[in-house]
Amino acid sequence: MTMALSGQYMTNGLLAAGVLLLKVLAVIMPITVVVAYLTYVERKVIGYMQRRIGPHRVGYRGLLQPFADVFKLLLKEVLVPASANRFLFLTAPFLALVPALATWAVVPFWRGAALANVDAGLLYVLAMTSMTVYGIILAGWSSNSKYALLGAMRSAAQMVAYEIAMGFALVGVIMASNSLNLDRIVVAQAGGLHHWYIWPLLPLAVVYFICGVAETNRAPFDVAEGESEIVAGFHVEYSGAGFALFFLAEYANMILISALVSIFFVGGWLSPFEGLVPILGKPGLHWLALKMAFFLFCFLWFRATFPRYRYDQIMRLGWKVFIPLTLLWIGLECVWKAVGFGPWF
Amino acid sequence: MLPALPFYLASAFLIGASLGVVGSRNPVYAALFLVLAFVSAAVLWLLAGAEFLAMALVVVYVGAVMVLFLFVVMMIDVRLAVLHRSFVRYLPLGVLVAVAMMVQIIAALRGLAQGAGHAFPEGGNTEALGTLIYTRFLYPFEIAGLILLLAIVAAIALTLRRREGTRHQDPGRQVLVRKQDRLRLWRLPPHQASGEQLPASAQREDT
Amino acid sequence: MLAAYLAIPFFLVVAAGIGLFALAAGFVLGPRRPDPRKAAPYECGFEAFEDAHMPFDVRYYLVAILFILFDLEITFLFPWAVSLNHIGTAGLLAMVAFLLVLTIGFIYEWRKGALEWE
Numbered sequence: 001m002t003m004a005l006s007g008q009y010m011t012n013g014l015l016a017a018g019v020l021l022l023k024v025l026a027v028i029m030p031i032t033v034v035v036a037y038l039t040y041v042e043r044k045v046i047g048y049m050q051r052r053i054g055p056h057r058v059g060y061r062g063l064l065q066p067f068a069d070v071f072k073l074l075l076k077e078v079l080v081p082a083s084a085n086r087f088l089f090l091t092a093p094f095l096a097l098v099p100a101l102a103t104w105a106v107v108p109f110w111r112g113a114a115l116a117n118v119d120a121g122l123l124y125v126l127a128m129t130s131m132t133v134y135g136i137i138l139a140g141w142s143s144n145s146k147y148a149l150l151g152a153m154r155s156a157a158q159m160v161a162y163e164i165a166m167g168f169a170l171v172g173v174i175m176a177s178n179s180l181n182l183d184r185i186v187v188a189q190a191g192g193l194h195h196w197y198i199w200p201l202l203p204l205a206v207v208y209f210i211c212g213v214a215e216t217n218r219a220p221f222d223v224a225e226g227e228s229e230i231v232a233g234f235h236v237e238y239s240g241a242g243f244a245l246f247f248l249a250e251y252a253n254m255i256l257i258s259a260l261v262s263i264f265f266v267g268g269w270l271s272p273f274e275g276l277v278p279i280l281g282k283p284g285l286h287w288l289a290l291k292m293a294f295f296l297f298c299f300l301w302f303r304a305t306f307p308r309y310r311y312d313q314i315m316r317l318g319w320k321v322f323i324p325l326t327l328l329w330i331g332l333e334c335v336w337k338a339v340g341f342g343p344w345f
Numbered sequence: 346m347l348p349a350l351p352f353y354l355a356s357a358f359l360i361g362a363s364l365g366v367v368g369s370r371n372p373v374y375a376a377l378f379l380v381l382a383f384v385s386a387a388v389l390w391l392l393a394g395a396e397f398l399a400m401a402l403v404v405v406y407v408g409a410v411m412v413l414f415l416f417v418v419m420m421i422d423v424r425l426a427v428l429h430r431s432f433v434r435y436l437p438l439g440v441l442v443a444v445a446m447m448v449q450i451i452a453a454l455r456g457l458a459q460g461a462g463h464a465f466p467e468g469g470n471t472e473a474l475g476t477l478i479y480t481r482f483l484y485p486f487e488i489a490g491l492i493l494l495l496a497i498v499a500a501i502a503l504t505l506r507r508r509e510g511t512r513h514q515d516p517g518r519q520v521l522v523r524k525q526d527r528l529r530l531w532r533l534p535p536h537q538a539s540g541e542q543l544p545a546s547a548q549r550e551d552t
Numbered sequence: 553m554l555a556a557y558l559a560i561p562f563f564l565v566v567a568a569g570i571g572l573f574a575l576a577a578g579f580v581l582g583p584r585r586p587d588p589r590k591a592a593p594y595e596c597g598f599e600a601f602e603d604a605h606m607p608f609d610v611r612y613y614l615v616a617i618l619f620i621l622f623d624l625e626i627t628f629l630f631p632w633a634v635s636l637n638h639i640g641t642a643g644l645l646a647m648v649a650f651l652l653v654l655t656i657g658f659i660y661e662w663r664k665g666a667l668e669w670e
Binding site: 020025123156163242244311323327331 | 556557563564567571574575577579581584585588593612615622634635637641644648651658667669
């Protein structure tokens with residue numbers, strides 16, 4: 001009797017685990033597809049901005065280009081430099097990739113749709129973001145190459161500086177929402193366009209997004225892989241699949257930053273026409289996707305437009321502009337909290 | 346048995362990683378084992394219901410302190426044999442410290458044993474913790490602020506060295522530059538193209 | 553509460569699985585033609601003439617230390633911001649005082665030139 005009961009218990013447990021696994025795959029698989037097509041869109045967008053047409057050979061209008069790229073990368077030789085630390089060299093891409101994908105556990109796609117709808121969701125995001133630096137440091141160190149080490153040190157110091165401003169900007173969001181749960185942060189912005197946090201927290205939103213660009217080592221903050229100075233920076237020694245993993249991590253992080261900015265500042269899955277237009281006013285995944293698409297476009301736009309920052313300018317912007325600005329805004333929010341301000345405080 | 350599985354798993358990882366910290370010859374491996382130990386400890390805290398502390402442990406120790414450790418350890422060229430000898434030499438002292446800590450922990454836990462339990466307040470324990478820190482434990486909190494200030498001053502005093510002769514740009518001064526500082530206009534009298542020198546009567550025109 | 557965290561280990565496993573799959577595919581599908589020149593660290597065509605693990609400017613350590621301190625500050629700010637509705641004006645002012653103390657530290661850093669990157 002007890003055996004049968006525990007057997008049933010086991011079966012139910014396994015069934016639940018299987019369902020959860022499918023759900024996790026249902027989140028991660030679309031992300032990898034979006035990553036693949038983000039590379040295509042990036043080349044197209046930058047191409048058109050530079051009066052070229054971008055990839056157009058593989059498939060209709062080059063639509064199969066990402067698959068060609070993936071197969072090419074997987075068919076290349078995985079090189080491990082002779083003087084490298086083999087184990088760490090092969091571990092580093094995992095340390096970059098796993099946090100980039102695991103953070104999605106707490107991202108709500110619509111009301112209550114986060115797979116891990118935890119109370120400390122925002123802290124979890126911060127914890128995972130702080131882990132991404134390990135992949136870069138270890139890649140740089142284990143390669144035993146000067147360019148790789150230089151790129152890793154630069155990018156580590158840069159990420160560290162921008163992580164602080166990022167944390168302060170998030171404190172501003174929590175002060176308004178009084179919750180660390182990403183779901184509740186969005187719900188707190190319900191009630192129409194003017195309830196979104198972008199209005200009272202506009203400087204924080206700008207700081208957060210720019211920090212996100214810097215954290216993902218994207219242009220104009222891509223000194224970590226500044227081609228003209230240190231070739232490809234921390235992943236100069238990587239080829240084939242190892243390089244593909246760093247690439248996947250970088251693009252997954254871009255998508256993640258876009259999702260987080262949308263959730264923290266522009267109402268996540270909420271509609272801008274909430275309460276105004278009958279059908280358009282309905283919340284849903286499509287609104288989140290639309291907002292994310294806009295921020296992703298900004299990533300590409302920046303890359304096509306801005307020249308690369310000099311390293312001392314990057315450090316100056318992070319420490320001397322963003323940190324004081326966010327601190328100032330937190331002070332301002334304290335005042336708002338005390339006297340009340342609009343629909344937000 | 347099954348619900349306790351994560352606890353035993355995380356504990357095993359913690360013990361294994363700690364052994365790795367003291368046992369590995371490569372200091373970078375030791376630092377990485379320490380990272381693993383911190384993460385396992387965070388999982389244990391999470392299992393005990395200390396949500397905020399678990400995340401803070403990862404953010405502060407894994408995300409910041411260990412990055413500094415790695416910065417330092419990655420650059421030093423440690424002679425591995427020397428490291429091994431000192432391991433044996435410091436073993437008695439290490440055991441002594443370990444025993445002392447264990448006695449302290451047991452002593453501390455004995456007082457807590459009865460009535461200890463964890464609560465999951467509504468809205469998560471971050472909120473509950475905040476409500477306590479900023480009302481009942483306000484004084485220690487402000488002292489923590491002063492200690493952090495002290496740490497900032499100390500860190501700068503210990504590590505800030507101005508290097509002489511570096512060529513660096515100061516964006517603030519760059520944008521303050523005006524035309525007069527950089528550009529001088531000279532009015533030259535017209536002269537034949539016979540290759541004669543600049544006449545001494547050339548006038549400087551700037552103001 | 554803990555049940556909500558259940559998805560996270562699944563995410564970790566799936567993410568690591570994707571990485572493992574890609575790396576294994578790379579090793580299986582890719583060619584393997586070892587060559588001492590190919591396996592040498594890249595240095596723009598020169599032979600690497602020393603170990604790449606060189607000491608760095610102490611400034612990097614200073615940045616890392618300052619980062620730890622600011623990170624601690626942020627971990628103090630998070631529970632405060634969450635519980636703002638329960639701690640009243642006294643709690644609000646407590647944090648203002650805390651931040652003022654640390655702003656002094658920040659100004660000190662600035663004036664000392666610790667944030668300068670030459």
